[in-house]
């Protein structure tokens with residue numbers, strides 16, 4: 492998508508601090524980290540949010556969730572733990588309209604989820 496900031500990161504038009512990349516997904520560090528480790532995992536295909544997941548695009552979602560443990564090991568956060576978050580829409584406070592999974596780690600995260 493032309494005006495999508497994450498599509499521009501995938502295309503290399505906007506720089507990012509890459510942690511993992513393959514032909515289907517990209518993982519990079521969040522520009523405004525909310526924890527000592529704050530990663531974003533995104534599909535290379537533009538999917539608007541978790542609310543836009545369908546049977547047709549589900550393969551890449553499975554790939555994201557089978558790759559996250561590998562990324563976690565690489566980052567050294569498996570043992571102490573991490574949180575995976577995805578936001579959809581206004582009430583979910585989604586600011587970038589390209590599906591992304593936040594991985595937060597590196598400290599004991601807040602108990603309150605909202």
Ligand code: 5GP
Pocket residue numbers: 496505507508519520521522523524531577578584585586587588
């Ligand atoms: P959301 O609020 O949509 O769930 O999360 C969007 C996330 O993307 C935010 O945590 C924000 O800091 C991050 N973000 C927005 N623009 C950029 C960018 O240009 N580069 C990187 N690395 N992260 C970004």
Ligand code: ZN
Pocket residue numbers: 492495496497498499536537538588589
């Ligand atoms: Zn996009």
